[in-house]
Every structure is written in C-alpha cells, then in structure tokens.
Amino acid sequence: MEVIPDEGGPLAISPIKRRALCALLLAGEQGLSPGELMEAVWGDGYARDGSLKTCLSQLRRVLPGRIPAGGSGGYRIEFGPADTLDAHRFRALVAESAEAVRLGEHESAVRTLQEALNLWGQGEPPLADLPDHTARLRLLRDELVFERRAAQIALFRERIHLGEHRDVLGDLRRGIAEDPFSEQLHALLMTALYRSGYRAEALRHFDAVSTLLLREAGSGPGQALRQLRDAIDVDDEAAEAAQALVLDARTPAPAAPPAPAAPPPPPLAQLPPDVIDFTGREDEVARVAAFLTPGPDVTGVPIASLIGPPGVGKSALAIHIAHRLRAAFPDGQIYIHLAGMSAHPREAAEVLGELLAFMGASAESLPASTGERAALFRSMLAGRRVLVVIDDAAGAEHVQPFLPGTAGCAVIVTSRAYLTGGAGIRPFRLDPLQREEALRLLEEIIGRDRVAAEPEAADEVMAACGGFPLAVRIAGARLSAQPNWPIAYFAGRLSDRLRALRANEMTVSASIADSYDALPGPARQAFRVLALAGPGDFPVWLIAMLLGTLEAEELLETLSDRSLLVTVSAGTAGPPRYRQHDLLRDYAEAQLLDHVSERDLAVERLLLGWLELIDRADARLPGEPHFPRPARLNVELFAPDEARHLIDANPGGWFIAECANILAAIRLACDERRYRLAYGLALRLSSFLCHQSRHREAEDMWERVMTAAAAEEDTRLAAEARLRLAAVVARQPGDELRSIRMLGSCLDAFEQVKNAEGVARSLAWRALVGHRQGALDAAVGDAERGLKLAREVEDGPAEVACLRVLGLVASAEGRHDEAVRLCEPALARAEKIARETGERVYECLALDTLITLRLAAGHREQALQLCDHGRALGQETGDLPAEAAFEELAGDALAALDRPEEAIARYTRAAGLFEIAADDRRAPLCRVRIAAVHAAQGAVEEARKLAEQSAVDLENLGFQVDAEAARRAAQGW
Template sequence: MRGTAFSRACEERRWTRPAVFLAVYAAVAARLGESQELTARQFHRWRQPGPPCPRPAAQRVLEEMFDTPLHHLGFDVPAHRRRDTVAARAATAEAPRAALRFTVLGPVRVRRGEEELAAGRPQERALLCALLLRRGRTATAQELVDAVWGGKPPRSALPTLRTYAFQLRRTLGPGVLVSDSGGYALHTPADALDLMVCESYEAQARSARAAGDSPRARSLLHQALALWRGEPLGGVPGPYAQAQRARLAEWRLTLLQARLELDLDLGHHTEALAELTALSVEHPLWERLRALQMLALYRGGRQAEALRVYADIRHLLAEELGVDPGPELTELYRNVLCASPALAPAPSPRRPPAEAAGPYHAPRAAQLPAEPADFTGRDTLVRRLTGRLAGAPDPVPPVLALRGPGGVGKTALALRVAHAVRGHFPDGQLYADLLGQDPAPADPAAVLGAFLRALGIPAPAVPDGTPERAALYRSTLAGRRVLVLLDNARAGAQVRPLLPGAPGCAVLVTSRARLADLCGAHAVDLDVMSPGEALVLFARVIGEERAAAEPEACRKAVAACGFLPLAVRIAAARLAARPAWTVAALAALLADERGRLDELRIGDLAVASCFASAYGRLAPEQARAFRLLALADGPELSATTAAALLGRDRRDPSVGALLESLVDSGLLESPAPGRYRYHELLRLYARHRADVEDQPFTATALKNV
C-alpha cells in the first residue's frame, strides 16, 4: 500500500486536505478541552515516514479523531504513553465491573448492574441502536451516518459520528465499542440485549409447541412478551430506527397471536377474551385476531356474540377495502353457526419422556369433541339414552344408532349423551367422523389404525389388513370400559369392523341412513324439534331481549323452518348478523315457499346444500321418484298415489320397495305402513329439483293422480 499508516488513515476519512484536517482537529480539541493550535507544516510532517511523537495533548486529540492508539498510525510513542498499555494496566487494577444490559423493546436504556447509565442525546441513542441491532457485526461509518441522519446528513457528519462514538465508549467502558476497518462494532454477550433474550424465548416456545408441550410454550411466550416495555426504540430518531420500530412492533403482534392461540388451545378462553377485545379495537382489520375472538366467545358459551363479531368484520372489510372475509374466518363462522365439534379445544399431545425414564405410555384416550354450547331440548331422549348406556354392562356391547335427516341434530345429541356418560367409561372415549356424506367416506382400516394408536399400540405393531386390525382392536378393548362414538356413518358395512366384541364397552352411531344391516343395534329415529325447543334455540342465537320483543314473529319464523335445528340456526344467524332487521321482516321472507330455501342460507352454509349431499347419492330411479312424489298436495301420500305420480301400475310391488329405499336414505318418512310424507323443507327442495330436471313431465305426473 502507498503512503504511511497515518496518510492512509487520513485518506480513508477524506482528511487529506490540510484545511479539512485542521478543521476536524480544532473541533475535537475544543470538545476535549485541549489546545486547538496546529499548523499545516505539522500536518505535513506527520504524513512523512517516521513521524515524531506529538505532545500529550495533541496525542489525545489525534487518538480521539482516529479512534485508535497513535503508535498504530506509525508514530514513535514511548511505551509509557501508549494507550493500550495504559488501558491494560488500568483494567488489571480495577475491580470486576457488573455486566452491561441493553433494552430496545421499549425506551432505549443502558444499565450496569442496578445502575442506569446515560444513553446520551437522541442521535447518540440512534448510533447505539444501530450498533446493537447489528448483533456484533461491524457497521461502516457510512452505514452509521445513514442510520442516524438518513439521506441528508450534515457536512460534519463523520467527525460528529466519531464524537458520539467517543462519548459512547466512555460510557460503556473499555472493550465494548471497538473500531474495525474505519467502522464500529459492539461486543456484548447475547443475553445483554433484551431483543436477543426475547428471540431465544420464542425459539424455545416454538420447539416446545412442536414437541407437544403447549403449557411450556405458553409460559415461554409469556416471558418473551414480559420483556416489552412500550413502543420499541422509544425516543430514538432517524430512518433506521423508524424502520426497525415498525418491524419490531409487527413481531410483537406475531408473538402475541401465538400466545393467544395457546391460551385458547389450553382452555383459557375467558382469560384471553379481554385482551382479544382490546386488540380488536387497535387492529380492527386483523382477521386472525377476530377469528380468535370469535372462538373465545363461542367456547365461553356466547355464540350470538361470536356471530356478531363476524358481522362486524365483514361489514368493516366491505366498507374499508371492498373485500369479503377470508376463507379461514368464513369457515370458522360456518362452524360457530353449526356448533361444530371441530371447535372444541384439541387435547395437547404429550411428549414421550426421556428413554432413561422408561417406556412411553400413551395417555388415556379422551377424544370426544366438546358438546355444543347452545344444545337445546331433547331432555327425555337424553335421559333415555344415557340410562341405556350407563346401566349395568350387557353381555353384548350396546350399540345405539341415531338416525335422522340432515340438519336434525344427530351429532349434537350424540355428543350431549356421550359427555353425560363418559364417567361410566373410565378407560377412555374414542371418536371418529366416518364422512358418510363425502364422496370418499372414511376407510374402516384407517379408523382402526387411529384407534389402535390412541389405545397405546405402537405404530409399527399395527397390522395392515382390516380384519387383522379389527381383531387386534377387539382384543385391546377386552376387559376395558370404553365408549366409541362413530359420527356420520354411511352404511352398516363401514361400522361393523369398528364395534367392540367384549362386554363393558358401548357404541353410539349417527347416520342419515337407516342402518338396517347393523345387527343388534338399537335404532333411534330423531325427529325435528318441538315448537318450544325451536323457539328456545332461536332466542339463544338472536338474543333473549330481541326474541322477547317479537314473540309471534319468532313463532312464525321457526315454523317456516319446519323446526329443523339447522334451518333454525341459519335463520337466527342471519338475524344476529343484521341487527337492524326485525324478526317480522325475516318471517315475511320465509313465508314465501318458492324462495324459502334461498333465504335459509348464510355464507357457504345452506339447508339446500345439506339436502343435496344425500340427493346426490341416489340412484337415477330413486332420484326421479324423490322429485316427482313431492308434486302431490297434502301432508301424506299413499303407495297408490305414488304409483300414479311415477306412471306405474297401482299394483306394482316395486313401487313400495322404491318408497322404502327413500325412507332408508332419510329423504322420506313413513308414519304408518303404506303411508309416506316429506319434511316440509325436503318437499320444497324436491319440487325445486323437479322444476329443474323434470319440467316436461311434471304436468303428466300430476294428471295421473
């Protein structure tokens, strides 16, 4: 490299012109209280090889200017005046100092032990923050100038920066702020900065959550959030601090969201609700926050308020952004409306203990989803079913098969009964959704595999075939008292492999179809609610005061819903989401039969969609019969009338079989032998399908009657 070390240092700082160098020297000397006298001749002499040692006062000024001992710049400095030698002696003589601590997750502060140190003027704090947030990496002088002043630094930015560095070094003590290649770096332990401590807590919480230790993850996030003391980088100016402040504030919201999710997972919904409500005011368009608020309200038994939160955010998004709520929020709304078991808190999986502690033992299976918070009525039936399950063990495990059309509340009733009797089954409760209405229902082999693992069978020990799994399942349940809830079954063949074989266990099955091929099952046909029960459910969703103000309109509305629980929920949810509507206005809309099914729809939840899944599985002949039979007037029809509508001979025995197949599918009712009827909403749906698919044949069918 050309030139002396002193010359090169001047070139790096652009101090090669005498006038510039003398100006910087005078400014630093004035700040240090030293003489400002220096000539251009002395400056040129120092730039030559082997410059003589300056006077002590000039040495102090030069070492402050260049932030380095003078002998490192080529000056012949006696050993007793060399700065690093003096500093080493002083460090040896001093007693050990308390550790430094820095806070940036709030007002910027520096502490040494219990003593708070002066962090300096605002620009000095900006320099400190820029160095702290680089976590020990060197920042060049230009980077620090940009961080403190942005794109328009003053002319004296570099010398001013070095002055700030001098003050900071004097505050922090030796060995903390170091010079490196014309820039600076802060050398501190990782736990000296609250930001890095917070990051460590977050990483540990993420690992604990992944391992299934949700309580520890929640505790760690509580500790992380406790480090925040207000707005991050409080009181620090400059564009760099502004950008970092926004980033840190967003990060805090991420930590808060993770902790609130764990609060709800662990059943602390009441505790979390106050915080969620306050945050929703601060961040009204934050959909994930609103989703957590809805979930907390629902789990606290406040379904109507949860639905109103959705209505509020939907209105706000439309007003502010012209968009609808996202799929996550919409799906949650649908589940709240249906009181879906999916909204129950999932049990946190437990971590296997260390190998030294012995083999891992699976927890007792307790898989029941939560029962709906607004379950209404069915008191007599609940008592009868619980008495059947909770009695003395039968020689054969009892199987109760709840059957009814879509939307009649089979799952809600099954969960109510299962929770009521779970104390009688101390060895566990198993639950599976058999997806009977899906195009691809659950495979019994997959359900058996999940049940066996829940019962403590290691995954490698679970056999492959359905018969082998079923045999191991029955063997595992032998001698135990376990309740099994099989929801939404399609047919008996899907259920049979899942039945226990020994006494002591019991099974609850729900299905739209009549499971006539499930031998030994006690069938329970579930009807719609009574008018009184439907009114209670309607009032719970829209609010007791609102219902009490219009009792007659409420009765008309639930009657138009045919007292079907799903229809009542949807109608009530529409009102809950529209506070300005009267109940009478909704009842008037529902009074029109041709448009009633269109009104019983909210979001992606609709009564017609519930019927469509069962209709879509009918054979063509069954589907045609379902459509055409609904054209007849009157509450019931006979097999003779049905034959006429279908264009068949009145004595054709296949007509009776066709009608019975619709009864078995849950789309038709048979109140007495040879007599058939539709639920009113199913009749409307069938007539709609006839209008769409059978328009040329409907007049002929009616003419045949």
C-alpha cells in the first residue's frame, strides 16, 4: 500500500499505521469499532486502547481531515473531493471493459483490463499489508481478490479471442499456479494450447487436472471442462463450439435457428464414494446421524462440525455418514471441498459459481458478489431436502456462504479448527481410534490371517500409528504393496515414523503440514518448541517457560482450537492441561531442528526453569535418607510465577502432577550431553521418588545420568550417580547382590578420585545392605570403616547410617542392650543435623531404628514414648510415611504390652496413612499385624480371614514373598 500526495513521492508510513489505514479503507463508510480495529492491527484487543489512540493520532497528522473522531459508529475514512482510491478506479475500469466487450471492441477491452490489473502492482501476495485477523476483513479481502481473479480471467479470454494463443500461455500457467483449482483457468489454457497447435498437450493437461481435483477436492472436473476435453479429443468442428462456450464471447452473432432447450441440471449426487472398509466410529456415526435428522417440528438447519487433528479421519467419517443418510435427503447431496488448510484455500465466490452452474443457473444470471451468490444458493435450496457436506473448512466464516436457510436441509462440516461464531453449529470432536478399532482397520487392509500370524508386531505398528486412520491406512498400503514383508520388519522401520508412514502420495507429514503452515507465526513457534515438553500432559505455564512469553494461554488455545493440541483433565477444578499427540510431536520436532538457535534457547529455558522449580519444591519436602540435601539455588530467572505459587501451596501435589515432565526433561538433558544439569535435576527429584516408592522411575533416571556422565569420562559424577542408583536398587527387596556389586564399583571410583565423602557414603550403604542380607561381619567392617571416615570429613548422614548398622547387627546377634547403647549416638547425631540444617529425616531414621532395638530389648514403655515423639515429628514435617511407620511401631509396642484394642487402633491408623501415602505394600502388612492381635485374643477364624484377604491384596500388588509369609503366619495360629 502506498499513499501518494499531490506533490512528491509516497508518504512514509510505519507498518502498524499501514495496517490500520488498510483496515479503515477496506471497511469503507461502515467503519470499524475500536475493538475490531485493534484486533485488525495487533491480532487482539488486550490493553491496546492507548496504542490505538497513538496510532490514529499519528495517522491524522499524516492525513489531515480524513479520520474523524471515533463515536458510537467507530472509526472510518472520509475522502476529500480530490481523493482517489485504486480499488474504486479498478472497479470502474472493469465495468468499462465489460461494456467494450458488449460492443465488440475486444482490443479496447484488453487495454482497459490490463490498466485495471496494473493498479494491483506486481507484488505477491496481493493486499499484503491488509490485516486479516477479523472475519469481516477476511470476507472483504476475499471479495476483492475474487474480483481481481475475475478480471484476470476476462483478460485471458479476450486475448485468446484476439488470437494471442501462444502469448497468453505463460500468463495462464502463472495464474494456475496461484489458483490450481480454477476450472475456468484450466479450460482457457487447454483452449490456448489447442489453438496453438498443441492438441496432445491440451489433452495431457486435462488428465493432470483430473488427477489434481480427485486428490485434493474428492471429485473430478465439471461438465464444461469434460465437454471441452471431448471436443478437443474428437478434433473437429465440435471443438470450436466447445471453445466458444469457454470464451463466452458476447459478440452479436447472426440470426440462427433457435437452439434446443437446455437439458435439465443433473441430480445433486456429488458425494465421493464411501470408504468400502470403513471401520469403527459406531458411536460417532449414531450421534451425528441422530442430530442431522431431527423431528418435523424443527425449523432450523442442523450443522454438525466434525473436529479433529489432521489424519484422524474426519472426511471419511463425514462421507460415510452422508451416504448412510441419503434416504433422509431425497433431493440430493452436495459436496464442497474448501481446501481450507492448504496453501490455496478455495474462494467462496468461485465455489458458489460452480455450484450454482451445476444446479442450473446460467452464467449470465450469476451475481458478482459473494453475498449475492450465497443468497441465490439459499433460494435454490429452499423447500428441498438436501444434505450439504463441507470438507476442510478454515473457520466459521469460511462455511457461512454455503449454509442453507430453510428447514429440511442439513450440513456436515469437517475442520481442524473449532468453528466459533456460527449459530447452531454442534461440535463433534474425533479422537484417534482405539487399539481394537485400528487393528480391525489394518485387518481389513492386509488380511486377518496376516495380522493374526504376528500379533505383537501388529501391536507395535498400531502403537506407532497412534490410532490415526490415515497412518493406519498408509501402514496397510505399504504392507499390502510388500506381501512378503514380515510385519515385524515394517515395525522395525517405524523408529522414524514420519519417514516410514508414506505411501505413494499419501503422507502423514503432508497432512500435518497444512495445519502447521496455516498457523500464525507465534503459534507455529509454540507448536515447534512444545516438542521439547515430552509425551506427557503439561500445564499452561510450561509454554511461558519455554518461550518467555506472557501470552501462553492464547497460544495454547490457538493450537487447541486447530486440533494440534488435546486438552486433558477437563472437568477438574484446576487449570486445563494439554498434550501433543505423538505423531504431531514428531513433526514439531522435525520442524524445530530447522530452527537451531530457537531450539537451543528453548532447551536452555526449559532445563533451567525446571531446575529452579524442582529446587523450590524439593526444599519444602522431606529429604532422601542417607544423603545430604543439594545446595539451594538463590536465583529464579525462568520459573513462571504461576508455577511458583502452585509449589508454595502444595509441593507434593505439584511433584505428582509434573513428575513425568521432569523425568522427560532429565532424559532431554542427557540426550543433549548436558549431564551435569541432568544430575542437578535428578538430585532434586530423588527425594520425592524415594518417599513415593517410585523406585523403577528413580532407577531409570539415575542409570541415564550415570551413562551420560560416563560417556563424557566424568568419573566422579558417574560414581555419584551410580551410588544413588545403588541406593534405589537397595530399597527393592531381592536386589541386594546387585546393589552390593554396584557399591563396590562406587568405592573403587571414589578411591580413584580421592573423594573421602563418596567412600564414606558407599561404605555406609554397603553396610546397610549387608546387614539386610545377613552378612553381619562384612556389615560391621564396612560400618566401622565408614564411621571413621564420616567423622573425619564431618559427613553426618553417613555417620548416622553407620551407627544404625552397628546397633542393628548387635541386636541381630542377641546383644540387645549393647545395640541400644550403639544406636543412641545415632539419634544424638541426627538431632544435631536437624539443629544445624533443619533436616529432620535422619532424626526419623534414627528414632525408627532405636524403637526397633528397644522393642527387641524388651523396653516396651520407652519404645512407646519414642513412637509418640516420632509420630509428632512426622506430623510436624509433613512426612506421612514416617508418621505411619511410627504408628505401626506403636502398635507393635502396645501388642507386646498386651493392650490389644489400642494396638489395633494404631495399626488401623497406620494402614490408613500408608494408603494415603500410596505405600501399597505396608498397608496390607499392617492388617496382617491386626490379624495376629485377633488370633492372640482367641478370634482365630476372624484372624485367618483377614490375613488371607491381606495376602490376596499383596499378591495382586506383586508382593509374593510377603503374601506367603502372611499365610504361613496364619497357619501357626
């Protein structure tokens, strides 16, 4: 856009003011409200009032007297007497050319049309400065672009009429590149080729057009194009007649005998063929069909909108339902492919022109504007029962011109975007197929016997396809084309899914690319960087952490509205969470690799942001036993405020919600060779995993960190990770030997790098595992050596661990009073750690051990007092497992004191606390203790029933050894 004064060159206008001026010019006399103008210029109206006033004030200085103050009618442009606008001049010239054609002055018409089109300039795309954030401006822009296209077609037609067949070929090909679905342009090119002597080329072009329209629009060429092709193929005087129809020359012709009456328009049966192997979706078919066929009293038009991500099967479902409902709509079915997500969305005016011509309207009677054509379309449907299928719509405004106006008709729309703003639209969201449905579809394609022969491999293929019918069909097509391939071989090639899931012209990537390319720039960036978030669901604030933006919610809503994200945990009280489907994440990751600096910055922000947040949460929960706390961070640069508030309110709940994402971040850090950062993240997550008994996840985490550190030849850090891994393994019954071997490797590594703290901790852990395994002499040797080293380097946690082992070994050997004396210093050292650091976990450990030893020594009253102290400590620190353990020990003390009712009450409370703390094993074990108390009171039958139920619970949870021990105990009652 340029503004040219009476004297001098174009005025300098900034991009923002250019957008504002363009929007006002296009809106014309009606003008724009402040909200519409803000949305047009900036894409939203959030806190833009001041910016809008500044922008308009500056425009008024550049264009005095043209922009009056905004009132109830909004803002508009007022032209002066001498002002001109190219759009007005363009329309006048086009009207002048039409009059020249009517008078037979074709050379004058060509000159006038060329002058009109020159006003558009040579830049591409047309109207580049015009904002299109609002539906109204998009509609006005589309009408202008349609008028330009109509003028181009008229110019090509007149040039061919003047005999410029060869000269117009290049311009026609460029026009088709802009609008590949225009049958008028294809007809003109075929005519120009034929008249230039390229008959075979004209016929080949028709074949190419047929393939394009079938693939992209789902239907072949229209009647006029088919007639032209047949005439060229015959190569006789019929060709001239057909070409005359194409050129539509309105030169007066000599009188001729009256033409026969035009044949009636063909019946409205435009649906593409139904998919013969359509599978699943029974519930969706039933719900949509019921909605589209309401009772006789309904006066509106039901509009079913099928929404979902690319490749989920929206079009196939729409066509399948439409075929099922043919009997309910006896006056016909109309199919409209809008290509809304493609690089060349179809313009409403052009599509309406084709539809109206198909329905019997003559070319002369077609109105020029979109609104008038839409009104004629509604009139021609009035009183008829017709089903309209609108495929691949970009939005509600894209659909509006094709909606019938009277009851009896119905509409199915497919779109990747939620259609907002349209009254009466009922959304039906399509999710990926369930595994059974996807497997049935694969069986339909490649045969049930072949799938049954390799069920596990077929499951792998289905997992890679993620339930997307397009992906399943591509996989089936590839396997069908290679009948000798084992399914397992193809499954092995799916490590790169997007590359493997392509067959002929069908690709998953191409389907996703249309949606991705249609996104605004900020939303495209958000889609790309979310590939780093991992496979789990994530909160709104994660995108803020990745991009450092305050518009995270708007970006996620844009992606969700266009089916590129799925909203999960709907219906809960908390804020929504989102998930990116695996295939979409693969595509996003591939796009992100092309933006190296953007990826590097996003990885940095993600990992450091998680580090800050985990550090904050870890500081508010009990620490991991036998390991010192990591040093606390003193800066927060990347952590969003919302996440910090959630942590402060409920650190444990926050960890539960985000644990999978944190583990994904640790994997990412290891893959990026940022093993030190991975170690820092794992260090701060480890306490939570320990107290939640999530040992498998902790084991995988530390093994990854250890492997990453070893790959970089960092012996010390690899040994630290191996020690943590050995501790996780040691906490799982039955893995003691593996833990001891790992601890031996840790000792060797720490001694090699002369790290005394590491040696002391490794010895302490090996002593703990040795005692549990029954290797008492080895445990004492490790504990004594570890205790000496721990005191030398002032490592309190290792000192407490070694003292506990010495007491436990003495008790195991029957030296109970000595065991108590050996363990009391452990409690004193733990209390000192609590005073110095505020860390109370070692106090809980030492108390637990001392209570156990006092019970073994017969000090039941003292043990009970310590249990009450421990329970209060657990409540004070919010350590539910510790509180439950002290209640269980109190039950042991009370049972030994022959106070059965009190013992049962403590065991019952302990079991409840263990269940709340998600300790599946300890709760049924408490109930076995309750059964033992009942048996001691003579209620043997009741005790055995409770013990058996507890044994079944333990078996179901996978604790076979404990289940067998419970049954053996019951047999002895």
